[in-house]
Amino acid sequence: MHQKIILLVEDNPDDEELTLRALGKNNIMNEVVVARDGQQALDYFFGEGAATRPAPTMVLLDLKLPKIDGLEVLRRIRADQRTCMQPVVILTSSREEQDIVTGYRLGTNSYIRKPVDFDQFVEAIRQLGLYWLVLNEPAPLQREQQK
């Protein structure tokens, strides 16, 4: 059985650190791969050597990213047959209605707004981890079926 990997797409090093800290405080010890812009996130799935990398159990996707923004990343993940069933959780500062609507329209599995209060943030991460890493049964991914 593959290890359950978390792909964190986040350009802000503070947020990255805080997210990692929140994961740690919740004793979520899964491997976390960090992509620091949209391109890196897409490279994980479709770049060189992508076939050898395991599909993440959960993608935590920020929206405002350098190069390629989060919504575009989501669109491309959903557009590809190999990754269209990939669980993606949008984790962002924005509560703009437009972002929420577009996110769901593009097929995000969840939309979480990062609270300013760190205690609330930790609680949000705890619930996410519990849900996606433990409770949720992921779809068998296409790439694994092909193997």
Added chain:
Amino acid sequence: MSGMTKLRDGLSSFIDHSPFRWVVLALAAAIVIATATYSYREIESELTTVALSRREAVAQLMAAMLNEKFGRITDVANSLATRPSFKKSVMAGQWDEAIELQRGVLIDMPYIERLFLSDEGGTLKADMPALPGVRGLNFASREWFIGVSSNWQAYVSSIYTRAAAPQLNVIAVTVPVKNSKGQVAGILGLQIRIENLLEWVPEINAGVDAFAYIVDSKGQMAFHTKHRNLQKIIDLSTSPIVQKLLRGEQGVEIGFDVEEQEESIVAYADVPGYGWGVVVQQPVRSTIALTAKDRLLRQLLAGYSLILLLGVMTAILTLRIASARQNAKSDRSMKADLERRVSERTAELESANQELEAFSYSVSHDLRAPLRAIDGFSQAVIEDYADRLDEHGKDYLNRVRAATQRMGLLIDDMLALSRVTRAEMRHETVDLSALAAEVFAELQKSEPARKVIWDIEPGLTGVGDERLLRMALVNLLGNAWKFTSRKEQPRIEFGATLNADGTTEFFVRDNGTGFDMAYADKLFGVFQRLHSAAEFPGTGVGLAIVQRIIHRHGGKVRGVGIPDQGATFYFTLPG
């Protein structure tokens, strides 16, 4: 382009633009009026001539007949005077025999009233029927003698009243009795009653209400169709018409008859050689031709008036259409200008809105991230380095965290406020009573332990955007909820009042903390607070949002408060 279209376009452009259009129209009207006047005059004179010439013809006919009568009588007198036996008796001085020879004449020609015979000096020698006391009298001063003796030709006298009874009005026709050498031996006179002479006159039809009269060579009225059996001889020689007749003129005219007191046509004709005259007179009102003329002229005038009226109306209509077209043109250009400006303004607004949106997005996203970092790392320090921090240090870090969280709230509220401005409006009928009830239910759910008396007037509706109106009610009712939290019997009311000017004002009333009206102007300012955050939590944006929502609906909002007794917020929705 066809010729007609060209013509029409040319015309309309002339009407639209030429400064001479009024001149042309006035000219056209003048031509119509001139034509009307000319034909009116022409037709009037034509018809008048027709009417007059008929009277004139009657007068001339009568004059001709009179002339013929006189001629006949003169002929009779001449033939009587030249009878050989008669001449012989006269020359022999046998007056009685001579007159006796003519007895048959009185029987054959009954219009001859009397015959008389005088010598060449005017002394009456014989008469038949004989009148007593006249024989032997000299009548040389009488007109009949003067007339006949002036050139020894037949003479028709003017009218006179016979001296002998019965005193009839008569004329005398006198002829000389001459011998074979042409010497005058005596005078034969025929006395003729004027009624007998003119018995034919009444039979002449001069027209409705018309009358005729005959004047003799002295201007005396011999006969009048309206006044038969005149006993007295009337002298008309001073009448202008009669004077014309005495001068031998003839003609026709329209004049005012003093006796009849009305306009009349007067036709007059003289009887040449005898100095007599005929006058035919008819009131204008009775003249069929003239009445017809007036009718005809009235019709003509009406016709021309109609043409003129139609012309004027057409001109007015044309000018109005032209000016309407001009107006429409300027309206169109104004409208186009307006539309252009509106679209420019809209584009500006849209771009401003887009900028605002980008700004809001940036605020929402970028401003919060550092706050989260400040809060998160402060917490991390508190947790990870607790052993190296004293209570002061921990307190400060907690204050840092509280401040960042409050700033997060402020950012959220500011974004909410800007969303109110940016949100697209829909206009629909909104059940405000139902909305208020829903908001109340949510508030009650947030603090189930609180007991608040709610009074929501049922059936209140307004026109507007339901989402925005809900936001307004959330803020107003939320405030009421918040500021009644310290009351023992909190009461919140939602209702409506009808103002004197007919507008409906909705209101949210509470019996909470209220406020001092001295600060009423600060109520709706952004981040304005009348209570400390320690007393009542909040950022001071709620009422600003309410105001912005109501303003976007074209309504007004105001607050009335009494410290410690409560506050009422009123708003209108003109819809």
